[in-house]
Amino acid sequence: MYGVSRLVIATMALVGTFVVVLLTAAQEPARMERYAANFHGREIEVGAQLYFEACATCHGQHGEGLVGPALNSADLLVPAPGQTRPPRLLAKNYAGDLRSYLEGTITYGRPGTVMPAWGQAAGGPYRPDQVSALATFIMNWSLDPGKQWGGAPERVAIGGVEPVPVVAAVPMATPPPRDVRSADLGKYLFNGPAGCSECHTFDIATGKTGPDLTNIVQNKGRDYVRSSIVNPNGMVAPDHAPGIMPQTFAFALTDIELESIIDYLENPAAATMTMAATPTPAGPLDGKQVAQNAGCFACHSVDGSPMVGPTWQGLFGHEVELEDGSKVVADEAYLHESIVNPGAKIVKGYQNLMPANYEQLLTPEQITAIIEYIKLLH
Amino acid sequence: MVGQDISRGLRGYLGAKADSVFERITAGIPWRDFRKMLRGDPPDRPNPRLKPHSESFWLHIKPTYYHESVTRFTHTFRLGLLSTYLFVVELITGLILMIWYAPTPERAYADMVRLLSNVPFGQLMRDIHRLGAEAMVIVVVLHMFRTFLTGSYKKPRQFTWLTGVVLLIATLFLSFSGYLLPWDQLAFWAVTIGTSMAEASPTPPGAGWIGTALFGTSDWVGQFINLLLRGAPDIGAGGLLRFYLLHVIFLPLVVIFFFFFHYYKVVHFGISLPAREEEVGQDTANRVPADKRRYYLMDVAIDEIALLSVVTFVLVAAAAFFYDAKLEHIANPLKTPLHTTAPWYFYWLQGLLKIGDKVFWGLIVPGILIFLTFALPYLDYNPSRRGKDRRYALAAGFLFAAWIVVLSFMGLPLYAVQSPPAEEVVQEFMPEEGVGPIREIPWSELEIGVYDTRTFQGSVPYSELERVILEFKERIAHDPGLPDGSGIITIEAAGPGLKRIKFQIDYTDVDGKPAQFIKTFYLHESSLYWEQFTF
Structure with missing residues (x-):
């Protein structure tokens, strides 16, 4: 008689294994749920880290909205009565859900505004999982939209809490002439339309996203500053991430405007103009303004000069040769299609680079206004 | 034939049919002897238990009997069998894991999260796979060391040893190549370190022109x-795919x-006898006297089955209850973790x-070490396998093993380049990855407030938070790198179910100037760290 004790051991071990598997099976649903919760929590933590690093400057420490729109608000986060989507998405005629709206906006930015593209898909610094974590963090506010959570002491002084000044939007000045080089124009652009001051200051202590610009021209020279504006990723200051600064300034600024900004940076005191608030004009939509805000002019010229995209001058009503050699007449339907679905017809000699999300970004009225403006340029 | 069976009646016919089916399944062992085999009785003559070794595929590679010694x-501690078994375990669990995995940076990490949060037994499979891999490295190394101690690499088994070294190296790289696949911080940086070692390879003189x-x-x-x-200067989609293909x-x-190769040689030469049982220079492993034989069926087979059952139980139970293959944050090429290490079986290399x-x-x-390991049987010309004749070889072997252990010890993260002291303190209390004392406190007990170590006393009985803050206070006060050190922990609400935990450490730096270290963390209610680690 051999092997009986060994067989007993083997049998016990197999039964034991089976019992362990059964025990695990019994705990599996709870275990999976716990892991999902853990991951959800971790995602919000990652999103919070990113939000307070990069987004809070413009959207506020509480998401209340400063330069950028409010994010911690019911009109973005809570479905409208009887609807599946919140009012802000409905107002924009956005067809997707809230998550895709947030992720799309973060990834591609808002062309024509100071909101840069943050997603790597659009040349920004964040991977898709980081964009997704940000969206999860923002959507977490929906549990209690609008509530201001805690204080936000940026630095705790030894022995006590120091309140942090809330970043206020800089009021706009009356525009100086855009075609005359002046430090005034530089100051106006810096604090206004170009949006530089959203991220840059002359004071290291306020700790904004971009590098401190005190004496930047004296220290680095005009060429460095110029190249950093038109090609922000060429040289990145230590402790700052590449890809955050918009790369469209080369198109958006004229030479005069660019030099004016550098003049202003070289000697801020030279700009004597005072800043004053200008009311936003209300009234019928100005197609040129809409196009400007939507960032169209980053790629399309209106004077016939070649840029990344085809020029708008003399476009309407004329024949356009497409990639495949066929020709179409640029009528209203063609323009509309080219705005909402840019990939459908590609003009010969150009590439399919245009963002495909203008239908979501613009209202139908805004699209019509742009088309009306292009019609004027025939 | 049919007629004969019918003449024995229906019962006889069915009995004969059943016997023939049974014998086809057992590869030639009749039912009567099978029962005797299970009971441990001696076989019939001629021995029907030899037949499966020629008839069946799985048994034809096994010897029919072994020398009882x-x-x-x-x-041998059956370490060879164990490493083979662990390899099979890895194959099976690996195949199961492959179902939920796509080797691209966009998907790999999300697939891991899905496996862990949405696949029944997903975590168990992953834990077994990971634990089995680490166990396999240990078992293979021990197997080699046993072979060295018993001198079994000597003539005629030199080539068996050589193939064994190939298997050892393949096992190490198999384990290492699997490291990258989860695409988390641990994976990414361990493999970055590993492959940057390869980057140090010198160009041979005279080959520069190529x-x-x-x-x-x-x-x-x-x-x-x-x-x-890597498929690119840095690890990315190409590197992940390459490591995946290497691994699977x-x-x-x-x-x-x-x-x-290895196993054929093992069977061909037989397992070497204990050295004292044969003359120096002789090899009698294949000449087993009849009274020393232990047959594989069923005697040795039961040994093996019992051993493997116990190993399976230990492996599954350990993976289910004690071992947890961590998944850190997703790989971030821009953020080097505070302490990066190679896998433990490459610590010796880090130490070097x-x-x-x-x-x-x-x-x-x-390179020299690996060459020596390969060449050992050809360099060691001493024919004796007996310990007293191999004093120098054994001493060298033990010294070598001790050296590897010391090197591994030097390679420990503990002896890695340390970050500034203040950063190390924060890392201890709230590590970038994993849990740490603060996260172990239930979220609801992290009371909002500003806790300054210079004034903080707490009140008995201490809450968990108070206990940790007192620990923090002690830790800063006794750190020689933080003269005049004091710390402030600020806990505040940062969103629904979200708290901001900010560490600030003030101290006097080497120049005698006041210095400050600040680090902010966020902690969400549903991250449940405390629950997972207090079960």
Whole structure:
């Protein structure tokens, strides 16, 4: 008689294994749920880290909205009565859900505004999982939209809490002439339309996203500053991430405007103009303004000069040769299609680079206004 | 035939049919003897239990009997069988894991999260796979060491040893190549470190012109190997795919190929007898006297089955209750973790690298070591396998093992380059990855407030938070790197179910100036760290 004790051991071990598997099976649903919760929590933590690093400057420490729109608000986060989507998405005629709206906006930015593209898909610094974590963090506010959570002491002084000044939007000045080089124009652009001051200051202590610009021209020279504006990723200051600064300034600024900004940076005191608030004009939509805000002019010229995209001058009503050699007449339907679905017809000699999300970004009225403006340029 | 069966009646006919089916399943052992076999009775004559060794595929590679001396557990500890078994376990669990995995940076990590949060037994499979891999490295190394101690690598088994070294190296790389696949911080940085060791490979003198002609640099070998491994200058989609293919196809094929070499040699030469049982220079493993035979069926087979059952139980139970293969944050090429390490079985290499020059200690010395390991049976000309005749060889072996242990110890993260003291303190209390004392406190007990170590007293009985803050206070007060150190922990609400935990440490730096270290964390209610680690 051999092997009986060994067989007993083997049998016990197999039964034991089976019992362990059964025990695990019994705990599996709870275990999976716990892991999902853990991951959800971790995602919000990652999103919070990113939000307070990069987004809070413009959207506020509480998401209340400063330069950028409010994010911690019911009109973005809570479905409208009887609807599946919140009012802000409905107002924009956005067809997707809230998550895709947030992720799309973060990834591609808002062309024509100071909101840069943050997603790597659009040349920004964040991977898709980081964009997704940000969206999860923002959507977490929906549990209690609008509530201001805690204080936000940026630095705790030894022995006590120091309140942090809330970043206020800089009021706009009356525009100086855009075609005359002046430090005034530089100051106006810096604090206004170009949006530089959203991220840059002359004071290291306020700790904004971009590098401190005190004496930047004296220290680095005009060429460095110029190249950093038109090609922000060429040289990145230590402790700052590449890809955050918009790369469209080369198109958006004229030479005069660019030099004016550098003049202003070289000697801020030279700009004597005072800043004053200008009311936003209300009234019928100005197609040129809409196009400007939507960032169209980053790629399309209106004077016939070649840029990344085809020029708008003399476009309407004329024949356009497409990639495949066929020709179409640029009528209203063609323009509309080219705005909402840019990939459908590609003009010969150009590439399919245009963002495909203008239908979501613009209202139908805004699209019509742009088309009306292009019609004027025939 | 049919007539004869019918003449024995229906019962006889069915009985004969059942017997023939049974014998086809047992590859020739009739039911009567099978029962005797299970009961441990001696076989009939002629022995029907030899038939399966020629009839069946799985048993034809097994010897029909062993010398009783080599079947004693303490002679081999069955480490060879164990490593083979662990390889099979890895194959099976690996195949299951492959179902939920796509090797691209966009999907790999999300797939891991899905596996862990949405696949029944997903975590168990992953834990077994990971634990089995670590166990396999240990078992294979021990197997080699046992072979060294018993002198079993000597003539005629030199080539068996050599294939074994190939299997050892393949096992190490199999384990290492699997490291990258979860695409988390741990994976990414361990493999970055591992492959950057390859980058140190020197270009042989006189070969520089090849690089100048092809790659525009004369120091090309290291870069070329690196490029070959990573598929790009840095680890990315290409590197992940390459490591995946190495892990699931190439290296397993190498292991399977050399396993058959290795095992064929083992069976061909037999397992070497204990040295004292034969004359020096003789090899009598294959001449087993009839009274010393232990048959594989069913005696040795039961040994093996019992051992493997127990190992399976230990492995599954350990994976289910004690071992947890961590998944850190997703790989972030822009953020190097505070402490990056290679896998533990490469600590010795990290230790070597700390001695000095990267090329000499990181490449030439390990290269010589690997060469010596391969060449051992051909260099050791002493024919005796007896311990008293091999004093120098054994001493060298133990010294070598001790050296590897010391090197591994030097390679421990503990002896890694330390960050500034203040950063280390924060890392201890709230590590970037994993849990740490603060996260172990239930979220609801992290009371909002500003806790300054210079004034903080707490009140008895201490809450968990108070206890941790007092620990923090002690830790800063006794850190020689933080003169006049004090810390402030600020806990505040940062969103629904979200708290911001900010560490601030003030101290006097080496220049006698006041310095400050600040680090902010966020903690969400549903991250449940405390629950997972207090079960």
